[in-house]
Amino acid sequence: MEHSFVDRERERQFLETLASRKGAQLVVVYGRRRAGKTMLTSRFVSEKKGIYYLCSKGGEKEQLELLSFRLADHFRDEGLRSRPIQNWGQFFDYLATRAASRFFTEFDEFPFLIEANPAVPSIFQKYWDEKLSKTQVYMILCGSSIGMMESKVLGYRSPLYGRRSGQWKLEPLEFRHVAEFFPAKTPFERIMEIYAVAGGMPFYLRSMDGDKTALENIMESVASKGMPLSEEGEYLVREELPEPATYFSILHAIASGKTRQNEIADHAGMKATAITRYLANLIRLRLIERTAPITEKIKSKKALYVISDNFLRFWFTFIYPNKSYLEEENYQKLRELISAGFNAFVGRAFEGVCMQFLCRLKSKGGISFDRAGRWWGAKRTESGERETAEIDIVLLEGDFKIILCECKWKNNVNAAEIAKTIEGKAELVMWNAALRKDEYLIFAKSFSKKITEFNGRKTRCYDIQDMEKMLRD
Incomplete structure (x- = not known):
């Protein structure tokens, strides 16, 4: 099934803004595989009549030969085809002679070049400084290996640090x-x-x-x-x-629901202290996140790990x-x-989409809050029993306003019953309990009946028709 190019207006504008500047531009675009980087950047380079080159996992000699053929096709240089470039110095010399006026080129999956020769960042830095920085070249370095792009290209210790004109991490599309x-x-x-x-x-x-x-x-x-x-x-x-x-x-x-560090370590057959670096690597790559109740600090012992x-x-x-x-x-x-x-x-x-809806609603002036997130916690009852609760989304504003939200992926939801449940959970949320003003908000596929207040507290109800209208707007 064919699909047209979707969204990415901000990313496209970013590329165009740098293109409008004078002088050489070194642009880094990276992000998870399948995020649409190649479609974005290759289309941009194609529209600018530039050269797009997809790096392979082959050796350096093969890469230079393939790159030579790509240059030969673009510039109709049969001499280059018969005598391919032998080293990076020759490549940058050739490119510099062709970039007296604005010229666009891209290395897609740039980490493959680094795998073939770890010295590639240093080589690119040397010839960028000596040759290309004085031209009108617009070079995009694109990659899917987030770890390698951040350490070998963007990192402070990378030879290319300080050379880039800009960088953009391509994120997944929003639900809307x-x-x-x-x-x-x-x-x-x-x-x-x-x-x-x-x-x-x-x-x-x-x-x-x-x-x-x-x-x-x-x-x-x-x-x-x-x-x-x-x-x-x-x-x-x-x-x-x-x-x-x-x-x-x-x-x-x-x-599978084992979200605390000790639970994860037990499942993996490791000590809780030994698993810390593995969790840190997954967080660095944005594959998981460490999240704490919205009323707690991020370093709270109540923190959990979730797949992002x-x-x-x-x-x-x-x-x-x-x-x-x-x-x-x-x-x-x-x-x-x-x-x-x-x-x-x-x-x-659905909870994540509800959060996106609230951010969209806020941007249109339909709701106000300073912070948003999940909440979970517990307290001891008078009988000594431990009572626990979770609230899907909690919105905080200033020191006194709190909106407690529940997200129900169900039809014919009884809003009053859900509001009553929220009321009970709210008693466990100790955030400024004596002075705050509570409001309730309920999401559902559909409601048997919506309400606007519950026991004197403002209550909002949104079904998927309400959400569709807002998110499509």
Whole structure:
């Protein structure tokens, strides 16, 4: 199914702004694989009549030869084709002679060049300083290995540090742009379910068909032997991290609900202190995040670890622990396992979309808050029992205003019953309890009846029709 280029206006404007400046420009674009970097940058370079080069995993000699052929095709230089460039010095000399006026070029998957020759950053720095910085070249270095791009290209110790004109980390699309991948007739509920699996990654979304249910898409594109997405979670980890087996165990533990450091360590068969560096690496790569209750400091002992990416969370929840069924092509069993837990899985992703909705509503003046996040906690009752509670989203403003939100991926929700539940949980939230002003907010697929107040507290209700209207606006 074909899809047009979606969103990325800010990223495109970033590239255009640098293009309008005089002098040489060295631009770094990086981000997770499948985020749409190549489509963004290669289209930009193509429109500028420049040279796009996709680095390979081959040796340096082969890379220079392939690059020579690319240059020869672009400049119609048959002499270069018959006598390919032998070293980087020759390449930069050649490029410098062609860049007296604005000339665009891109090295996509630049980390592959570094793998072929670790000295590449130093080589590029030397010839950038000596040759290209005095020209009108516009060079893009693009890569999917976040760790390598941040350390070998952007890092303070990188030889290229201080040479770049700008950098942009391409993030997944927000939910409000996901609908653009599907026909206008696609139900909003189905888009939400697809988003819960694919997140905002363009490649994953292009693998989904809006005319099919989320489960049908999963069984055809993810839970099907031989399909690219069936092993995508494994590729994501292996591409970035050594000791992948340890990281697989950690991510599976988090996906299965073991979210405290000691629980994760027990699952992985490690000491809690030994697992710290593994968690730090996953946080650095934005694969997981450490989150604390909104009323606590981030270093709180109450902090939990969650998988940041929808697809990775899906893969480690349903595919990784059931790979045996996938390998033996027992799709009926896989379908049963996914079906049994899918609604609850979507519910957690729905919370993220509700947060995006609130940020959108805030930008339009429909609500105000300073901070937003989840809350969980506990207290001892008079009888000595430990009472625990979680609140999906809590909004704080100043020192006294708090909005407590619940997100229910259900139909015909009784708003009054949910408000009563929130009221009970609110008693456990000790944030400025004596002076604060509470409000309630409820999200649901649909309501049997909406309410505007509960026991004197302002209460807002939003169903998916309300959300669709706001997010599509």
